[in-house]
Amino acid sequence: MSIHKQTYKDxxxxxxxxxxxxxxxxxxxxxxxxxxxxKFSSVSKKRNIIMITSPTSAEGKSTTAANLAVSMAQNKEKxxxxxxxxxxxxxxxIFKVPNKSGLTNILSGLSTLENTIFRTGMxxxxxxxxxxxxxxxxxxxxxxxMQEFLIQCEENYDIILIDSPSILEVTDTKILADYxxxxxxxxxSGKTEIKKALATKRILQFVEDKIIGVVLNENxxxxxxxxxxxxx
Numbered sequence: 406m407s408i409h410k411q412t413y414k415d416x417x418x419x420x421x422x423x424x425x426x427x428x429x430x431x432x433x434x435x436x437x438x439x440x441x442x443x444k445f446s447s448v449s450k451k452r453n454i455i456m457i458t459s460p461t462s463a464e465g466k467s468t469t470a471a472n473l474a475v476s477m478a479q480n481k482e483k484x485x486x487x488x489x490x491x492x493x494x495x496x497x498x499i500f501k502v503p504n505k506s507g508l509t510n511i512l513s514g515l516s517t518l519e520n521t522i523f524r525t526g527m528x529x530x531x532x533x534x535x536x537x538x539x540x541x542x543x544x545x546x547x548x549x550x551m552q553e554f555l556i557q558c559e560e561n562y563d564i565i566l567i568d569s570p571s572i573l574e575v576t577d578t579k580i581l582a583d584y585x586x587x588x589x590x591x592x593x594s595g596k597t598e599i600k601k602a603l604a605t606k607r608i609l610q611f612v613e614d615k616i617i618g619v620v621l622n623e624n625x626x627x628x629x630x631x632x633x634x635x636x637x
Contacts, residue, residue: 421468421499424475425527436476443587443617452617454555456489456567456585458578460601464593465622467495470568473589478528482563485522487533489581490570491542494535500525507536512550518557531562542570546577552584572605579608588615593622 423432443452457473459466467490474486487508488496497504502523510516511533522531539545558565567585572578582588588609592602609616 422471422475424472424479428479433472433476436472437480439473439589439618439620440476440480443589452587453559453563454565454567454585455587455589455617456569456578456581457589457591458569458572458582459591459593460573460597460605461571462493462574464571464591464596465620466571466591467499467568469589469591469620469622470566471496471499474530474532474566475527477564477566478525478530481528483529483561485531485533485558485562485565487558487565487567488535489546489567489577491535491538491545491577492570492575494538496532496568497534500532502532502534504534504536507534509536509539509545511536511554512545512548514550518554518561543575543577543580547580551580555584572608573601582609582612582615585612585615587617588612589617590619591622592619 423430424436427433443455457466457470467488470486474484478484486496488494489508490496491509494504494507497507500523506516506521508521511518511521518533521536522533524531545551555565567581569578569581572582590605
């Protein structure tokens with residue numbers, strides 16, 4: 406009896422990577438639009454380290470980060486996607502790769518970037534998973550090693566996308582925001598409450614000039630569309 410062995414890319418088609426599995430779809434086109442908007446936002450400012458976050462969990466930020474990374478790699482850019490959510494990481498699940506070694510191993514000096522990244526084969530897209538979840542994620546993110554690591558990444562990649570924890574739930578994201586050149590907020594029109602969207606805006610006031618824009622998941626509601634005009 407013959408057994409069909411799935412390839413890595415076959416497995417990806419079953420995940421949330423629409424930008425890879427259905428490049429001609431409307432959703433993929435929307436990711437390309439976001440990619441273009443980021444490119445134009447970088448004309449006058451340095452925008453090559455971009456953090457993607459949301460007010461709370463389960464609003465689609467990890468899926469957005471993954472698809473945006475694929476879309477950028479399809480545009481011939483050398484991209485590194487980092488899972489900096491050291492509490493509830495998701496990037497390894499989306500890309501179907503192990504998470505035994507990742508960002509935490511690098512920050513603790515146990516591994517190097519070259520030995521830890523996963524090369525997806527989708528253009529020049531590399532993925533760095535979170536690695537083992539530490540007992541002190543906030544302290545790990547706040548180490549000088551994190552900023553030094555990102556500086557190292559800049560030397561090797563055109564753009565670095567960081568999937569961060571939800572900003573209203575932990576302090577890690579505020580630290581990451583200080584390291585980044587740009588921030589993308591992900592709201593879920595069926596879940597994000599206006600008060601939480603505004604709270605997110607208030608928290609990010611100290612880096613307000615870094616906010617590139619907002620990605621709305623699901624079907625936008627009028628109240629959230631109007632809210633975006635107030636936020637941006």
